[in-house]
Amino acid sequence: MTDTRPTACLLVIGDEVLSGRTRDANIQYLGTRLNELGIPLREVRVIPDDRAVIVATVNEVRHRFTYVFTTGGIGPTHDDITSECIAEAFGVPWVVHPEAYAEMAADYARRNPPVEFNAARQRMATMPEGATLIRNAVSVAPGFRIGNVIVMAGVPKVMQAMFEAVAPTLEGGIPTVSRSVHAQGVLEGAIAEPLGAIQAESPGVALGSYPYYRAGGNGVAIVARGTDRAAVEAAIAKVAAMLRAAGAEPVFGEPA
Amino acid sequence: MTDTRPTACLLVIGDEVLSGRTRDANIQYLGTRLNELGIPLREVRVIPDDRAVIVATVNEVRHRFTYVFTTGGIGPTHDDITSECIAEAFGVPWVVHPEAYAEMAADYARRNPPVEFNAARQRMATMPEGATLIRNAVSVAPGFRIGNVIVMAGVPKVMQAMFEAVAPTLEGGIPTVSRSVHAQGVLEGAIAEPLGAIQAESPGVALGSYPYYRAGGNGVAIVARGTDRAAVEAAIAKVAAMLRAAGAEPVFGEPA
Structure with a gap:
């Protein structure tokens, strides 16, 4: 019996998982939740923080699965390169998202003491052109979606909040x-x-x-x-x- | 600086990981140990118990990495199809390995009470032609190696015993x-x-x-x-x- 339901692929992006430093917890959460939504997780790839690998992998799997989820690499430091790699994979500019920028600037300003919205933090408001924000209650920096690719944080608590924010917008099938x-x-x-x-x-x-x-x-x-x-x-x-x-x-x- | 060391890829084979039923523990163990051996783990794929997917994935990655490790799917039940899929990927017959057969038959016979060496258990002595056994102290059924592909059990304790048995035979590089x-x-x-x-x-x-x-x-x-x-x-x-x-x-x- 052929399974004609929508499918999902997860890309776990991070040297820390491949090196054994961090034991992934996101595969289990997503596998469980996606079955509940009738979008079975059909493949997971764990790949390094390597621009060429990320771009090539995203472009391979986004044509093979209904949805591609990514975790990791969207923070403010130099090793956070997922967002710009997604832009490259889609062939679109990597640009400041005005709403993300405004919301983050406001959030940092209202903290006590205020947090500087510096260049590193502004990178987290920079996204592939055309991306839709995934706002969530846990992190001020949003995830985003472009095409069928959904880009989330690697920290489980943040990833889960982002997934639950995007879940109602997914087209599911019959639950497993x-x-x-x-x-x-x-x-x-x-x-x-x-x-x-x-x-x-x-x-x-x-x-x-x-x-x-x-x-x-x-x-x-x-x-x-x-x-x-x-x-x-x-x-x-x-x-x-x-x-x-x-x-x-x-x-x-x-x-x- | 280009990393010219040998590389490793891990295939985690199992519906139970994709469904969220089981949280994988083997990625972390192998990532850590392979760095110590100077064979960095460069990619992990989690794939289902699906013959076509296993065969295609093995044939893709075995040409791209120095070593490919697999975990899961080598037990006696109908959902254990890794071994026959590896044979198909290499284009070789899937045949009884005489030494594995003899050693397993002797082990089961000496238990008290004796365990029947039935058709299901004999499947665990059936391997791609040309495979080399990976004997270990934990499981009577061995893992095996064919070409650059190393086939191990999914149960962490058994996987670790098989990996440590094969580790001295790998050509390593400078440790990370x-x-x-x-x-x-x-x-x-x-x-x-x-x-x-x-x-x-x-x-x-x-x-x-x-x-x-x-x-x-x-x-x-x-x-x-x-x-x-x-x-x-x-x-x-x-x-x-x-x-x-x-x-x-x-x-x-x-x-x-």
Whole structure:
């Protein structure tokens, strides 16, 4: 069954993720939220703070996915080059956005003590020509959207605020629903064959099998995903019955 | 300064990461370890359990990077399709590896009670023709290498054991060293200009600026990365002096 829903790609832009300095938290948030919106996340790329790589990657993926989200590289320092790279990718000038400039200038001026709206901070009001602002309650510097590319901050709290601000404007599809069941003491290899049989008779449902290793006991969690809630629930019920037939005690939901 | 060292790409293969069900932990581990080996991680892609996507992605990146690492999809269940996709990407048969088969059969037989070496488990001994085994102390099923592609499990503990088993066989380069300094109460926008000036006079060193938000106080961490330890240390010393001149108290290392 072909999935005809809109699709999403995420570009995580940042040397700090590739170097291991920072463990990304945005993939998980976006993957979850985009499934709720019916815009499944189909690919993530983590790329360095490198102009040529950013420009080429943006231009490749923006033609392949309905939406492209980027995180990182929109702050005031020299290593924040995402915004100007997006302008280059779209072949448009990188210019001061008058509303962003005015709003940021006002915000900095009203702080006590006032914060200087210096050249570095003015860069955060400089955007690809034609960009639409993504205002949010957490950061004075906005994200922006141009075409199907949505440019957000890398700090999770700011990214989440920007995503939730832009989410109502996205054209979504049927949400992905997921159900899970798990059982302790089960080895994946012991249930692989009957699980594969359930997958074969569950079109439109994707069954994933994930072993877990916890202090409270090892086991396997099975997740069913799809857009047809009844089909997803029927598949997970079959898995539960199969686990019980294999001598295990199925527990609905993910292991704690 | 062009970086002529070997390069690495990581393919994280798994619907569970894209859906948000699982937060990846392997990027951080590999990014850190590969820098120590002088094989910087230059790109990560997270892709679904989709045969066409896996085959096309492997064939694209294996020609662009010195090494390609994959995580995920080598277990016994129907959604574990990485191994056969690697065979297809290389255009070689997917066949039983005699040593892997013999070692797994012996391991399962000696367990108490014995574990059946069934068809699903035999799939884990089936590999692209010509693959070299990556034996490890954690899992009976080995990873493998074919050409410049290194295929590992997705479970972090198993992945780490496989990586450490293969690491001594990789041709590394000069390690990336990094040093950091941070200061509370500093706004990025206030130090962006002098930080950019230090970057400009520090060829071969990459300076990254990362704001942090902690219960103990907000601030900015600056990380210097490069292959010339003296240059990295000189750059971070300049940053510390700059922070002090800006009225902040620099503390070497990352914020706790």
